[in-house]
Amino acid sequence: MSFESIIGHEFIKKQIESSIQQGNFSHAHLIIGEDGIGKSLIAKEIALKLLGKHKNRNYVDIIEWSTQKNKQSIGVNEVRDIIKEVNKKPYEGDKKVIIIYESHKMTVEAQNALLKTIEEPPKGVTLILLSESLELILETIRSRCQIHKLKRLNLRQIEEYIIREYPELDEEKTKAVIAFSDGIPGRCKLFLEDSSFNEIRDISIQILLELSKKEKNIVKKYESFFYKYGKQWDEVLTCFIAYIRDIMIYKETGRQEFVINNDKFDNIKELSNMYSFNKLNGIFKEINDMREKLERRVNSALAFDIMLLKMQEV
Structure with a gap:
């Protein structure tokens, strides 16, 4: 996987790549966008680039957290587990990336518990928070993160995505998927699969x-x-x-x-x-x-x- 394979979000991709290459990439990031917009793809590619990896597979120093099954929020106990993981030394090199999915589901108490870690993580640790809403993230956390807002794909980009992922679709079905997706790639998969x-x-x-x-x-x-x-x-x-x-x-x-x-x-x-x-x-x-x-x-x-x-x- 590479940023080139991710359709859309060109400015944000270039900005991220440039800051990683120049060695001034921030230690904490918020990626904001609707469900299915491509937040996880961007986050995973950032992690691979920071660790110097080229294959998209599971790595021990890329830690991914999300809402636990049968729970509708991320609480203080889950955040404490995240903090423990943050403070463990990297296994393979000198860098570790923590990706927290659905960060908007963190309770206020959980966000406050994570605040100090976001402000001063151990050396070599990067935290990436994915959220569908900026407003549900505390201002104290927002102010300590680099914020990337992902926009919906335009018509040309969503057509490119559908042709690449579903080349067998006929014209009528393609039109229906484009209309339903409303610029969100993940909605194409929902509609078709x-x-x-x-x-x-x-x-x-x-x-x-x-x-x-x-x-x-x-x-x-x-x-x-x-x-x-x-x-x-x-x-x-x-x-x-x-x-x-x-x-x-x-x-x-x-x-x-x-x-x-x-x-x-x-x-x-x-x-x-x-x-x-x-x-x-x-x-x-x-x-x-x-x-x-x-x-x-x-x-x-x-x-x-x-x-x-x-x-x-x-």
């Missing part, structure tokens, strides 16, 4: 089609679906919001090229005739309210049941 994600997309739009019928048993009908994907509540809500956005835009403009979920265009068109703008705005509000509740760790299955009932009553 993740059967769970596609089930979420299919069921979500089916729910919107059935909501207008005011069926009394709609909660019970989709109870197993929400239970199955309760831990993926963010993806479920994102699908709903993307559909609502498409319906509203098509309803206002009547133009298919503005629709992101282009493979569901017939459904989008049908829904645009079924729902008023007031109804769509009401559903959108209920979905965002539910997102706030789920971020506070409420029971996801119960929360979805309540959301469906409220969406139906709007």
Whole structure:
């Protein structure tokens, strides 16, 4: 792997390469960007360059941390383990890189516990924090890190990515993937390879089609679906919001090229005739309210049941 193989983010790649070559690369970095934008690729390439490695494989001096299974946050205990690892001497050379994924999921207490280590890590240690949100990172940590904000790929870049990764796609499928990706490479993989994600997309739009019928048993009908994907509540809500956005835009403009979920265009068109703008705005509000509740760790299955009932009553 090399920076050349990573499509997009040209200025940031050049800036990083230059500072590594000149020997003035900072010891702490924050890479900010949406899920699937390429944060992990950039971080891993930085680590390989710092260690002087050329093959993309696991190395003992590249330590990768992420949210533990069945946990929704990174707590103080996990950070203490990270600090212990930071303070161990490198095994193969004189450098070590610590990559912390989903840093936005660190609790405030965990971030405060990590602060001193970020400020003064042992010699030869570089910390790279990946986060979907800069705002969820404490200012005290931000001020001690070099910040790299990754932007969405432009149309030419996302086309280049799809042609390289999925050369067998026909023209219509390629157009659908480009529209859905909205400049985020990782969303192409979700769209084409993740059967769970596609089930979420299919069921979500089916729910919107059935909501207008005011069926009394709609909660019970989709109870197993929400239970199955309760831990993926963010993806479920994102699908709903993307559909609502498409319906509203098509309803206002009547133009298919503005629709992101282009493979569901017939459904989008049908829904645009079924729902008023007031109804769509009401559903959108209920979905965002539910997102706030789920971020506070409420029971996801119960929360979805309540959301469906409220969406139906709007």
